[in-house]
Amino acid sequence: xxxxxxxxxxxxxxxxxxxxxxxxxxxxxxxxxxxxxxxxxxxxxxxxxxxxxxxxxxxxxxxxxxxxxxxxxxxxxxxxxxxxxxxxxxxxxxxxxxxxxxxxxxxxxxxxxxxxxxxxxxxxxxxxxxxxxxxxxxxxxxxxxxxxxxxxxxxxxxxxxxxxxxxxxxxxxxxxxxxxxxxxxxxxxxxxxxxxxxxxxxxxxxxxxxxxxxxxxxxxxxxxxxxxxxxxxxxxxxxxxxxxxxxxxxxxxxxxxxxxxxxxxxxxxxxxxxxxxxxxxxx
Amino acid sequence: xxxxxxxxxxxxxxxxxxxxxxxxxxxxxxxxxxxxxxxxxxxxxxxxxxxxxxxxxxxxxxxxxxxxxxxxxxxxxxxxxxxxxxxxxxxxxxxxxxxxxxxxxxxxxxxxxxxxxxxxxxxxxxxxxxxxxxxxxxxxxxxxxxxxxxxxxxxxxxxxxxxxxxxxxxxxxxxxxxxxxxxxxxxxxxxxxxxxxxxxxxxxxxxxxxxxxxxxxxxxxxxxxxxxxxxxxxxxxxxxxxxxxxxxxxxxxxxxxxxxxxxxxxxxxxxxxxxxxxxxxxxxxxxxxxxxxxxxxxxxxxxxxxxxxxxxxxxxxxxxxxxxxxxxxxxxxxxxxxxxxxxxxxxxxxxxxxxxxxxxxxxxxxxxxxxxxxxxxxxxxxxxxxxxxxxxxxxxxxxxxxxxxxxxxxxxxxxxxxxxxxxxxxxxxxxxxxxxxxxxxxxxxxxxxxxxxxxxxxxxxxxxxxxx
Ligand SMILES: Cc1cc2nc3c(=O)[nH]c(=O)nc-3n(C[C@H](O)[C@H](O)[C@H](O)COP(=O)(O)OP(=O)(O)OC[C@H]3O[C@@H](n4cnc5c(N)ncnc54)[C@H](O)[C@@H]3O)c2cc1C
Ligand SMILES: Cc1cc2nc3c(=O)[nH]c(=O)nc-3n(C[C@H](O)[C@H](O)[C@H](O)COP(=O)(O)OP(=O)(O)OC[C@H]3O[C@@H](n4cnc5c(N)ncnc54)[C@H](O)[C@@H]3O)c2cc1C
Ligand code: SF4
Ligand code: SF4
Ligand code: FES
Numbered sequence: 001x002x003x004x005x006x007x008x009x010x011x012x013x014x015x016x017x018x019x020x021x022x023x024x025x026x027x028x029x030x031x032x033x034x035x036x037x038x039x040x041x042x043x044x045x046x047x048x049x050x051x052x053x054x055x056x057x058x059x060x061x062x063x064x065x066x067x068x069x070x071x072x073x074x075x076x077x078x079x080x081x082x083x084x085x086x087x088x089x090x091x092x093x094x095x096x097x098x099x100x101x102x103x104x105x106x107x108x109x110x111x112x113x114x115x116x117x118x119x120x121x122x123x124x125x126x127x128x129x130x131x132x133x134x135x136x137x138x139x140x141x142x143x144x145x146x147x148x149x150x151x152x153x154x155x156x157x158x159x160x161x162x163x164x165x166x167x168x169x170x171x172x173x174x175x176x177x178x179x180x181x182x183x184x185x186x187x188x189x190x191x192x193x194x195x196x197x198x199x200x201x202x203x204x205x206x207x208x209x210x211x212x213x214x215x216x217x218x219x220x221x222x223x224x225x226x227x228x229x230x231x232x233x234x235x236x237x238x239x240x241x242x243x244x245x246x247x248x249x250x251x252x253x254x255x256x257x258x259x260x261x262x263x264x265x266x267x268x269x270x271x272x273x274x275x276x277x278x279x280x281x282x283x
Numbered sequence: 284x285x286x287x288x289x290x291x292x293x294x295x296x297x298x299x300x301x302x303x304x305x306x307x308x309x310x311x312x313x314x315x316x317x318x319x320x321x322x323x324x325x326x327x328x329x330x331x332x333x334x335x336x337x338x339x340x341x342x343x344x345x346x347x348x349x350x351x352x353x354x355x356x357x358x359x360x361x362x363x364x365x366x367x368x369x370x371x372x373x374x375x376x377x378x379x380x381x382x383x384x385x386x387x388x389x390x391x392x393x394x395x396x397x398x399x400x401x402x403x404x405x406x407x408x409x410x411x412x413x414x415x416x417x418x419x420x421x422x423x424x425x426x427x428x429x430x431x432x433x434x435x436x437x438x439x440x441x442x443x444x445x446x447x448x449x450x451x452x453x454x455x456x457x458x459x460x461x462x463x464x465x466x467x468x469x470x471x472x473x474x475x476x477x478x479x480x481x482x483x484x485x486x487x488x489x490x491x492x493x494x495x496x497x498x499x500x501x502x503x504x505x506x507x508x509x510x511x512x513x514x515x516x517x518x519x520x521x522x523x524x525x526x527x528x529x530x531x532x533x534x535x536x537x538x539x540x541x542x543x544x545x546x547x548x549x550x551x552x553x554x555x556x557x558x559x560x561x562x563x564x565x566x567x568x569x570x571x572x573x574x575x576x577x578x579x580x581x582x583x584x585x586x587x588x589x590x591x592x593x594x595x596x597x598x599x600x601x602x603x604x605x606x607x608x609x610x611x612x613x614x615x616x617x618x619x620x621x622x623x624x625x626x627x628x629x630x631x632x633x634x635x636x637x638x639x640x641x642x643x644x645x646x647x648x649x650x651x652x653x654x655x656x657x658x659x660x661x662x663x664x665x666x667x668x669x670x671x672x673x674x675x676x677x678x679x680x681x682x683x684x685x686x687x688x689x690x691x692x693x694x695x696x697x698x699x700x701x702x703x704x705x706x707x708x709x710x711x712x713x714x715x716x717x718x719x720x721x722x723x724x725x726x727x728x729x730x731x732x733x734x735x736x737x738x739x740x741x742x743x744x745x746x747x748x749x750x751x
Contacts, residue, residue: 226530
């Protein structure tokens with residue numbers, strides 16, 4: 001069992017927790033993730049390591065409440081326990097030789113992007129961050145990004161805060177104006193990552209995308225997290241949990257990934273409703 | 284006394300009943316039948332059956348004890364060589380091992396050695412009240428990676444010798460393939476859980492949620508004071524066929540399908556983990572894994588389940604009993620067929636059609652068997668122009684697994700062969716000092732009994748190395 005050392009609501013649908021897991025805290029690097037189960041019989045879900053405190057042995061996670069399991073997790077309070085917490089999994093984000101980086105985050109993807117931005121900042125790279133949200137009340141981590149970015153651009157889809165529009169708009173402006181980056185790292189909804197990649201393509205800037213397929217074990221055993229890369233015309237199968245989650249954006253078959261992500265759509269909606277009803281009953 | 288020419292049948296749930304539940308299919312011998320079956324053993328002087336068992340269980344002696352009605356005595360004899368008789372009695376491919384060598388089998392059916400072994404183990408589990416003695420500790424610490432049959436056996440043997448053993452398991456439940464792969468209806472999870480409890484009673488620490496190579500490395504285990512490490516991490520990496528359509532929704536690896544059903548309990552009415560239920564299912568492959576996936580799909584409510592296998596019935600590698608059970612349950616065997624493509628739904632007018640990307644069928648080609656190859660297996664050859672389509676909405680790939688490279692990639696100096704199997708000597712020692720390995724991690728996908736045997740061998744070698 002793993003104790004919840006702290007819990008903070010970042011916005012109505014995004015929560016931050018610190019979990020006591022010293023072995024994971026000791027090892028985790030930016031870009032890696034953990035898998036947790038809230039309770040016995042619960043589902044295994046992957047969440048990115050948003051930070052660690054080695055001295056306290058805690059691992060920070062930031063999650064959006066989207067379905068049954070995240071709802072149940074959000075129902076737990078400081079001092080309570082979750083059943084399982086395993087990690088760090090996946091390959092850490094490559095930072096070697098990157099002096100100038102652009103981080104493009106969308107929605108809760110910003111939580112996944114934040115530790116990566118912080119790491120580049122710590123390594124002395126020049127960091128430009130573009131973070132986008134649907135609207136003002138979904139904004140998270142603005143201060144954290146400001147602290148680790150040389151330049152920060154905040155976007156909202158509906159114009160309720162900062163600049164109006166989506167993240168590809170300022171990215172294109174920067175590239176058009178002759179700005180160069182050693183790497184663009186983008187984390188967020190698949191559709192956003194696809195368009196960030198397409199935006200960068202004419203300028204020849206390398207793009208790393210962070211893939212979030214449905215996972216179970218996270219150790220390469222089930223193959224459920226597989227995705228297809230197209231390299232030199234050949235289709236190659238990769239497992240996001242062990243080969244990723246970071247991949248070369250120009251190689252990823254986004255359309256297939258989007259289709260696979262919707263495999264359990266009806267089931268998930270149903271399960272979420274059930275849990276909501278259950279929790280309502282408990283309150 | 285006239286000899287019964289046939290093995291005594293083991294009572295089973297009726298096919299039409301069991302096809303809809305996850306309870307155990309074979310119910311085991313009652314005492315009277317076990318006594319009768321034991322009488323069929325001739326107690327051969329040259330003991331051919333023993334040589335057929337990968338760990339040389341002392342078969343005639345244990346069967347003599349059964350004959351005498353001394354079931355606990357029989358258990359103690361098996362236990363000298365096998366730590367998991369309740370498991371092996373159920374899942375060993377006896378027809379190619381112990382029973383294939385049985386003298387009775389020359390003229391009649393062989394003695395039901397596996398069934399008797401299962402009987403004895405179940406009797407012991409139900410009747411023995413003896414709590415395991417906490418052994419005198421010898422102060423040495425050993426780490427075991429993986430809690431499958433090889434790891435559990437190695438840990439148990441070392442603990443009984445007085446070692447302090449910690450087992451590190453990546454998943455949230457201990458047991459390896461015995462819990463995430465082999466379904467409840469063939470191996471009840473309570474049997475595996477009991478083995479794990481016994482280890483805990485012996486003082487073994489079971490640390491779930493630790494991925495060696497990620498959470499901790501082998502080198503860190505040594506730094507933490509473990510003097511030897513046994514790697515029993517299995518062969519969990521699923522193979523795919525690399526044919527078009529394998530990324531469509533509704534295509535699973537057998538590992539994913541079985542994990543969702545077994546470990547994540549998707550077979551229950553109200554699971555947290557979803558699985559595609561019902562519909563028409565094709566399972567590709569002919570081993571135990573394929574049989575388990577097919578029969579699980581059936582129990583989850585599939586209308587029709589095919590086994591698609593590219594060779595013929597004679598080459599089917601699954602245990603005979605499972606094949607028979609699967610047929611009785613109505614699994615449709617499409618032999619000498621090989622998939623070439625999986626077809627998916629695509630609505631050209633509406634890219635947002637929710638049905639887009641789901642499986643609608645599988646193109647197969649008929650095969651014929653050519654000349655035997657060097658190993659004597661007849662090679663399947665496609666018959667040109669014989670393609671046809673099976674209407675299915677779920678495809679499960681059960682075409683084998685390979686050892687996971689995670690530990691190799693994070694352990695300097697650990698040598699593996701071309702298939703990713705860890706290279707060991709005759710004592711299970713790897714290319715790294717004090718690092719041992721065994722089971723599927725070494726051999727590639729094999730059997731429970733050979734994994735168990737490897738765990739035993741390594742425990743003995745570790746003891747000799749550490750106490751010299
Ligand atoms: C490597 C990785 C890192 C991730 N990091 C974070 C993070 O830091 N913060 C965060 O909020 N979310 C993160 N996610 C997504 C998170 O795992 C899902 O939101 C979560 O599993 C949803 O579970 P649920 O039961 O609440 O929702 P469900 O009802 O199961 O699903 C709701 C929606 O979430 C998506 N989803 C479902 N299961 C998964 C899954 N296993 N992986 C990805 N998406 C899924 C589906 O598109 C679905 O429509 C990450 C995913 C991956 C693969
Ligand atoms: C569906 C199915 C049906 C089968 N049916 C039969 C049968 O009827 N008869 C038979 O004899 N055999 C059968 N087998 C084969 C048999 O189960 C295996 O040969 C046997 O389990 C191998 O044992 P093992 O100890 O080597 O590894 P496994 O049982 O694979 O256990 C390995 C364990 O190590 C863990 N692990 C892996 N990597 C790490 C890591 N880095 N850190 C920590 N832990 C890790 C895994 O999670 C797993 O729990 C079947 C296999 C399957 C999949
Ligand atoms: S362990 Fe397996 S092979 Fe050996 S005697 Fe028992 S059933 Fe036969
Ligand atoms: S070979 Fe058969 S009959 Fe002979 S001892 Fe072994 S089990 Fe008994
Ligand atoms: S999550 Fe199972 S292989 Fe990646």
